[in-house]
Amino acid sequence: MLFDQHCHALRLDVGDLAVFESLATETPHPAGRGSHLDGPVGFAVRRWCAPLIGLDRWCDWTSYLDRRNELGNEEVARTMLAGSESGCLLIDTGYRGDELCDLGEMERLAGVAVHEIVRIERLCERLAGEGSAATLLPRFEQALRASAVDCAGFKSVLAYRCGFDVDLVGGTASQADIDRWMRRGGRMDDPALCAELIRIAARVGGELARPLQFHVGYGDPDVTLHKTNPSLLTPLLEWAQPLGTQIVLLHCWPYQREAGYLATVYPHVWADCGLSMHYSGPSAVEVLAPFFEMTPHTKLLYSSDAFGLAEFYAAGAGQFRWALDSLLDRWLAGAAIGTDEAVQIARNVGHDNAAALYPHVV
Ligand SMILES: [Zn+2]
Numbered sequence: 513m514l515f516d517q518h519c520h521a522l523r524l525d526v527g528d529l530a531v532f533e534s535l536a537t538e539t540p541h542p543a544g545r546g547s548h549l550d551g552p553v554g555f556a557v558r559r560w561c562a563p564l565i566g567l568d569r570w571c572d573w574t575s576y577l578d579r580r581n582e583l584g585n586e587e588v589a590r591t592m593l594a595g596s597e598s599g600c601l602l603i604d605t606g607y608r609g610d611e612l613c614d615l616g617e618m619e620r621l622a623g624v625a626v627h628e629i630v631r632i633e634r635l636c637e638r639l640a641g642e643g644s645a646a647t648l649l650p651r652f653e654q655a656l657r658a659s660a661v662d663c664a665g666f667k668s669v670l671a672y673r674c675g676f677d678v679d680l681v682g683g684t685a686s687q688a689d690i691d692r693w694m695r696r697g698g699r700m701d702d703p704a705l706c707a708e709l710i711r712i713a714a715r716v717g718g719e720l721a722r723p724l725q726f727h728v729g730y731g732d733p734d735v736t737l738h739k740t741n742p743s744l745l746t747p748l749l750e751w752a753q754p755l756g757t758q759i760v761l762l763h764c765w766p767y768q769r770e771a772g773y774l775a776t777v778y779p780h781v782w783a784d785c786g787l788s789m790h791y792s793g794p795s796a797v798e799v800l801a802p803f804f805e806m807t808p809h810t811k812l813l814y815s816s817d818a819f820g821l822a823e824f825y826a827a828g829a830g831q832f833r834w835a836l837d838s839l840l841d842r843w844l845a846g847a848a849i850g851t852d853e854a855v856q857i858a859r860n861v862g863h864d865n866a867a868a869l870y871p872h873v874v
Contacts, residue, residue, distance in 0.1 A: 606631025
């Protein structure tokens with residue numbers, strides 16, 4: 513069984529092809545020519561998901577949606593989650609949560625343990641409406657500590673809010689910074705405040721053994737891609753190391769090498785391949801390979817980063833298993849590793865590393 517250490521919940525109201533397509537992309541914009549399903553993700557979904565609902569792998573999308581609607585969203589969700597063969601899901605609840613199932617529904621549909629990952633910027637945005645600017649940061653820390661009782665870890669979307677090329681360790685957020693953001697309201701995207709939230713989360717995470725995840729690289733057009741190179745996080749990683757905070761670099765494409773390097777040289781840093789597996793379709797083997805170039809297999813993690821579409825749990829898992837098997841077969845054929853090593857690598861990356869990183873949820 514896989515340990516899916518980062519995903520989101522799913523939607524139970526997917527009916528027509530337009531909605532399906534809108535969830536099968538990271539961009540809110542139209543494809544420009546053709547459909548987003550013409551991309552690698554369309555191949556990955558049909559390859560792994562069509563057979564799970566009794567269809568030919570390369571059926572057309574109209575037939576796929578017809579069959580999906582015949583079964584209904586709940587049945588499709590149960591089938592795809594079971595098809596992923598994941599024994600544990602860590603779910604980021606901080607993005608478009610009102611459109612998605614709650615954790616209880618996810619647990620019921622998946623039939624396995626699910627645990628929450630708390631998105632720190634979203635938590636602060638919620639708290640802003642519940643009290644004064646003067647108490648915002650103490651209330652944030654208090655809420656984070658309280659959430660740690662039930663959650664598996666914390667997550668930052670600094671990549672989406674400011675990018676990584678901001679000063680994360682050089683100072684503290686002033687009351688003037690907090691007042692200015694509170695007057696403006698809305699998204700937490702003030703660089704000084706974002707940095708302060710991250711430092712608090714790193715401190716609390718270190719103390720309570722809750723890893724801090726960062727979105728890295730590929731995402732929706734809210735990111736300016738080159739500002740999400742994880743190498744830019746180096747000062748923060750060094751600052752957090754004495755705190756004992758475990759830091760997880762999520763997704764990482766196209767910075768697999770940078771993330772793998774950081775996971776290699778810092779004992780508290782981990783690299784994850786989620787999202788990139790289903791979005792790279794036929795190229796998943798080439799996308800996974802750079803993670804392994806220098807990095808010990810004890811520091812790499814699997815996740816699906818499924819969001820919205822039930823298909824992504826199964827497609828992410830299928831793609832990962834296929835890509836990893838292909839790499840291991842190649843290494844075995846070249847006598848670069850032995851059979852025992854191949855088994856150990858698959859166990860570690862698919863499950864055991866995450867189980868070691870989140871011992872309180874297994
Ligand atoms: Zn995600």
